Amino acid sequence: MSDAVRNILGKLLAFDTTSRESNLELIDFIQGYLTELGVETQLFQDANAKKANLYARLGPAGNGGVMLSGHTDVVPVDGQPWTMPPFALTHHNGRYYGRGSADMKGFLACVLASVPGFLAQPLRMPLHLAFSYDEEVGCLGVRSLVAHLKVSQDKPAMCIIGEPTEMKPVYGHKGKLAMRCQVQGHACHSAYTPRGVNAIEYAAKLINKLTLLGAQLATTQNPRFDPPYSTLQVGTIHGGTALNIVPQDCQFDFEIRHLPGVEVDSVISELEQYADDELLPAMQKVAASSDIHFQPLSQYPGLLTDPQSDFARWLAQWCSNDEFTTVAFGTEGGLFDEAGVATLVCGPGSMEQGHKPDEYVSVEQLERCMGMLANLRTWMAA
Incomplete structure (x- = not known):
């Protein structure tokens, strides 16, 4: 696993972004990281200016392209018998432990670590990044970002939400x-x-x-x-x-x-x-x-994307897995889909570890995610 992914994941895990807390310190870190790379960002704050969604785009102007999306908030650790520090990265036996490592800061770390690679080559379409808040309490925070996308002249055509699916492509949930x-x-x-x-x-x-x-x-x-x-x-x-x-x-x-x-x-x-x-x-x-x-x-809303669509076929190629499935948990995917952005779910880790004490994501899963993003970058190259 690259040092970049590990270092970024360690920083993300160190922020206590439990839904009852602010996520602004984490958002400030991501914004600073992207700004240093020359990527402009846009924030959508809540009414109290204590939380924010972050939106960014790379590549050429215009409609279309692919959006990589994930939430920044995590569930509480209260009352759970953790044996590892929940808000720090612990590497043990090929696993990265910490609250949110699977759900879903592991995916965010992979996306951020991949940005320099996307910037290093011309893209024939834009790459959009969307990081939201308050997903864990009912997909509440992302709605201001969705409202922006609905009226945007530069709306993405497709979205991959990196919820933990063991890198299996998912086309539906309730x-x-x-x-x-x-x-x-x-x-x-x-x-x-x-x-x-x-x-x-x-x-x-x-x-x-x-x-x-x-x-x-x-x-x-x-x-x-x-x-x-x-x-x-x-x-x-x-x-x-x-x-x-x-x-x-x-x-x-x-x-x-x-x-x-x-x-x-x-x-x-x-x-x-x-x-x-x-x-x-x-x-x-x-x-x-x-x-x-x-x-x-x-x-x-629920999500039900056509698993026979071109987008599904492309995702199967990017993640080297054509076994599409559904999941029991919900995501922000239905909201993006209602905004006219075709959405699928695919990310590292398993919800079997999410929300539990000693939550972890395996190094192998993060490597597979980085592979998917590399394949996506090749597909998007001009």
């Missing part, structure tokens, strides 16, 4: 909708239960309705995905204060991971109608202040 439901009842002493509105009981009715709606979603199937249908599950629930008090409040979060093309707004509409027509009248008959509120938490 979309996700995450929601929060807040039920407000009416508290009273449990000896007088009929005078109260039990928020937990009404939350349970809503959860039972979600179970039925999930079963309906599962009737539409696509064998290219695992599981081959859309799934719906409740992940957290909180409510009540004491056993002898009818609970006034209950809150639960749920998510739908849906097949590409499956419309989930109708599921939420049916749940809201059930709340309005059947639950709220009974609740407000006892206490007029009772209420049920639904709040979207995050949402991103």
Whole structure:
């Protein structure tokens, strides 16, 4: 493995870019690195100017070309039994350890280490670089960059997202909708239960309705995905204060991971109608202040790119693997695809290591990624 990749990866891992933290120090490092190479960059900051996407392009002006994209944020290490320092590079037995090494700073290091090679030769089309924030909390940060691309006169034609796929080309994943439901009842002493509105009981009715709606979603199937249908599950629930008090409040979060093309707004509409027509009248008959509120938490579309397309054929050549597949986890790919940029996913490492203690990416995987980028550079040469 080249010293450049190792050195850059070590610097990237040293930045704690957990989604709750700022990513600006890492972005400043990348911006400085690219500026020294003569590459102009553009930042898209969040509302608080504490996080930013970075966008850059190399090569000739004009539409088209290939974009290499990855997120800079990582998941927390809190409560995980790490035996290696999470925010430092540790090299052991052919592996580079550190939070984000697989998901997905290993890919970012390879891309950055490859930039001098792309600059050293004339390109017949532009190479775009896109590094985002807050992917791990619902693909939230990249949206300002996507909005820019939608109206840009120099939009890339193709995008490779370097999520960890063991360098296997991926053409599809499910979309996700995450929601929060807040039920407000009416508290009273449990000896007088009929005078109260039990928020937990009404939350349970809503959860039972979600179970039925999930079963309906599962009737539409696509064998290219695992599981081959859309799934719906409740992940957290909180409510009540004491056993002898009818609970006034209950809150639960749920998510739908849906097949590409499956419309989930109708599921939420049916749940809201059930709340309005059947639950709220009974609740407000006892206490007029009772209420049920639904709040979207995050949402991103699924991805389904034609694995028989020219782009897929080219990627198979670049990464020396024509076994296209789908993945269970989500990416920013569906958002780029909606912006008119054909998107595939391929990157070093495995999600089997991502998000876990002692996360790592193997040297062999990084070498394969560098090989893919070298093949891409040859294909893009003028």
